[in-house]
């Protein structure tokens with residue numbers, strides 16, 4: 001078996017797989033090394049299972065807002081079985097077949113850099129294989145859950161995104177540490193599937209702190225209505241779990257300790273770049289790999305090393321990792337031909353990545369928030385609109401609660417950012433992404449007529465509120 005390839009990718013998550021696809025389309029040969037399952041975190045322990053668990057909760061919320069419909073109890077076993085289908089029962093045969101159909105070589109094992117352009121792969125049975133790359137090595141190794149240094153926490157073996165998305169049973173009493181995306185989505189999923197007492201412990205002022213403040217406030221209201229207890233400005237000082245898998249006692253910075261059957265830690269991610277041989281090429285171990293806009297690692301002589309997706313820390317989102325991967329694969333192929341493809345650079349990240357939080361209400365945003373736009377020195381005007389006032393929203397459900405915000409660059413009269421928070425808002429986001437990244441002038445956007453009676457009429461109302 002030949003062990004020389006044009007491109008070697010370490011990590012077969014969505015980012016790594018897309019690099020291989022583009023590089024091969026560009027006429028190169030490629031191998032991809034994966035120590036666990038082809039498809040990565042996203043397919044088995046992140047996006048896919050979490051959305052499979054959330055969909056029934058979302059739909060139940062929709063049904064509850066439409067007069068004349070009623071919902072029986074959610075069949076939890078059926079939801080968990082559907083989640084297992086969605087993750088292909090943790091079997092990656094289909095994804096491996098796809099890699100081979102590219103065609104690229106799939107190498108199962110743990111990859112490590114071993115000096116410039118060399119990757120040493122250790123297989124599960126302890127075997128070793130050394131691969132060499134003529135053009136490039138691409139790191140696409142993703143991230144894992146970060147566990148904060150709270151006394152007793154590691155010993156308590158808390159749930160992370162892995163365990164919660166793969167849950168076989170829903171705990172009666174769930175404590176959630178963190179107020180970000182994983183905490184919000186999974187608190188809602190577990191509560192909707194039967195966690196009787198769900199407590200979200202947030203060290204800051206509110207949920208989803210990186211979004212516009214109204215988004216977290218609306219979500220907190222929805223959580224309160226559903227009986228999810230959100231406690232803000234609170235710290236966890238110590239955790240006790242005398243029996244493995246038994247009751248957890250969470251000691252807090254104020255008030256009595258909290259007892260739970262399970263503790264989910266959702267306090268961010270850390271890059272899977274430890275023990276990856278980065279030291280053999282002069283880079284620091286365990287850090288996000290810094291890259292330029294073509295995804296090439298900075299500070300590596302001869303420019304043969306690249307990093308895409310979560311591994312470079314630019315935007316921890318599947319769609320952004322795949323976008324970076326398309327750029328990376330195309331750039332490597334072009335450079336191999338002696339062409340630079342200067343237009344193939346990460347532009348989208350600079351505008352602010354689009355993101356949908358799949359809670360009820362859905363929280364969607366692209367571009368800059370008002371706070372970030374002001375920090376970045378733009379002359380900003382903010383326009384808000386109550387989405388419940390749009391006819392389409394009224395027809396979507398009784399008591400529809402939602403809020404929209406547009407952040408306008410007053411000098412250029414284009415949108416810097418848009419946020420929608422409301423049921424069914426996810427599908428509104430791509431229009432906003434186009435408006436922000438294409439820098440559509442507002443007086444031109446005014447001619448994009450939204451259909452009646454859709455929630456998209458919020459665009460019309462935002463522009464009217466702006467004065468157009």
Ligand SMILES: Cc1cc2nc3c(=O)[nH]c(=O)nc-3n(C[C@H](O)[C@H](O)[C@H](O)COP(=O)(O)OP(=O)(O)OC[C@H]3O[C@@H](n4cnc5c(N)ncnc54)[C@H](O)[C@@H]3O)c2cc1C
Pocket residue numbers: 010011012013014015016033034035036037038039040041042043045046047048050051109110111112140141142143161165182272276308309310311315316317318319320321
């Ligand atoms: C609970 C949860 C829900 C999420 N939901 C969404 C969502 O709805 N939408 C969204 O856009 N994003 C979501 N994300 C984020 C998304 O999962 C990541 O941004 C995405 O998985 C990153 O893709 P990647 O290819 O960079 O890395 P990963 O998907 O992490 O894949 C990396 C792969 O590299 C492999 N690997 C690592 N080191 C080595 C090595 N040394 N040798 C061989 N293989 C190695 C790993 O086994 C893994 O398969 C979610 C995250 C979590 C935790």
Ligand SMILES: NC(=O)c1ccc[n+]([C@@H]2O[C@H](COP(=O)([O-])OP(=O)(O)OC[C@H]3O[C@@H](n4cnc5c(N)ncnc54)[C@H](O)[C@@H]3O)[C@@H](O)[C@H]2O)c1
Pocket residue numbers: 148149177178179180181182183185202203204208209266267268269315316317355356357358
């Ligand atoms: N639908 C989606 O797009 C989706 C869903 C899930 C995850 N993701 C991605 O995955 C990434 C990880 O999500 P996440 O929720 O783990 O991270 P996050 O960065 O969104 O949130 C982390 C939360 O933990 C808190 N925190 C951090 N350290 C803490 C500590 N020591 N003690 C107490 N609280 C602490 C933060 O204040 C924040 O509330 C995100 O960047 C997100 O983009 C996306």
